[in-house]
Amino acid sequence: MTVLVIGAGNMGLTYAEGMSKSPFLKKRNIMILDTSEEKQRQIGKIEYFDGFKDLKDCVPAADIIFVAVKPYHAEVLFQQMKPYLNNDKIIISIMAGVTIQGMQEATGITKIVRAMPNLPAKVGQGITSYVSSPEVSRIELFTVEGLLASTGKAIRVSSEKYIDASTGISGSGPAYVFYFMQSMMEAALQMGFSENDSKVLVSQTFTGAVELFNQSQLSPNSWMERVASKGGTTRAALDSMDDNNVSDKIKEAAFAAFNRAVELGETH
Numbered sequence: 001m002t003v004l005v006i007g008a009g010n011m012g013l014t015y016a017e018g019m020s021k022s023p024f025l026k027k028r029n030i031m032i033l034d035t036s037e038e039k040q041r042q043i044g045k046i047e048y049f050d051g052f053k054d055l056k057d058c059v060p061a062a063d064i065i066f067v068a069v070k071p072y073h074a075e076v077l078f079q080q081m082k083p084y085l086n087n088d089k090i091i092i093s094i095m096a097g098v099t100i101q102g103m104q105e106a107t108g109i110t111k112i113v114r115a116m117p118n119l120p121a122k123v124g125q126g127i128t129s130y131v132s133s134p135e136v137s138r139i140e141l142f143t144v145e146g147l148l149a150s151t152g153k154a155i156r157v158s159s160e161k162y163i164d165a166s167t168g169i170s171g172s173g174p175a176y177v178f179y180f181m182q183s184m185m186e187a188a189l190q191m192g193f194s195e196n197d198s199k200v201l202v203s204q205t206f207t208g209a210v211e212l213f214n215q216s217q218l219s220p221n222s223w224m225e226r227v228a229s230k231g232g233t234t235r236a237a238l239d240s241m242d243d244n245n246v247s248d249k250i251k252e253a254a255f256a257a258f259n260r261a262v263e264l265g266e267t268h
């Protein structure tokens, strides 16, 4: 089994590194191609990556082609790849909003996996949802899931609708968490803490809260009740958030990402 990663950016490099350690690959060397010269130099320094500049030199040898370029680069890329593809090859795409049907039409091949990862994959804590065209066999899906889970967890969803939906929750989600962290750090600075103390106070609060949640069966609401004393400080903060409809605004934001993923799919 030979894997080619196209696009050595944030996600492509992260997956290439994860997959290169995966027991699902006998030969741990990963082929990787990027059109940017700077990226080619970076790839050249990593011993377990075989770097390429031309599709014709690597696509024919690949069993699985992992596409990690931006959605607006997909059309030209697929056009250039098409002559080197055949129906034995599997394409795994992590591009937001690029549909399976669109990829089948653009590449002329049938075995497509559409996946939505997220950035914590960089530290082995990612979550990737995926769905495949029916032509991908069960055995092939087993390998695909193993490769996707090499950067954290992977879950198979029942339709592409849930790929767009998970883009709104987990794909874009780390940015919502960072938004919250940024606001809390700004509040800490305004209260007079140093930059460093603000960072430690906020980041350990997030880590601790998530760990409590993970180690229990309790809902976030139940945990909120345990932090908040009647008439106390937390209640004052939660009441302020409720008065400002923060929960509705967060849901609106997640739906904005979901809707944007659907919209991207209509143009790709």
Ligand SMILES: NC(=O)C1=CN([C@@H]2O[C@H](COP(=O)(O)OP(=O)(O)OC[C@H]3O[C@@H](n4cnc5c(N)ncnc54)[C@H](O)[C@@H]3O)[C@@H](O)[C@H]2O)C=CC1
Pocket: 006, 007, 008, 009, 010, 011, 012, 033, 034, 035, 036, 039, 068, 069, 070, 071, 073, 076, 077, 094, 095, 096, 116, 117, 118, 119, 171, 172
């Ligand atoms: N960054 C994130 O948190 C997430 C990104 N995604 C998806 O992952 C994909 C990649 O995103 P990033 O890694 O953040 O982008 P990036 O901009 O860091 O990386 C894209 C890379 O593709 C290369 N590239 C462009 N055209 C190419 C071509 N024709 N052939 C080979 N290489 C080419 C660029 O030089 C660049 O190095 C996007 O489609 C995005 O929707 C999905 C989930 C999360």
Ligand SMILES: O=C(O)[C@@H]1CCC=N1
Pocket: 096, 167, 171, 172
């Ligand atoms: O913002 C984006 O379009 C990509 C997809 C999910 C996270 N980043």
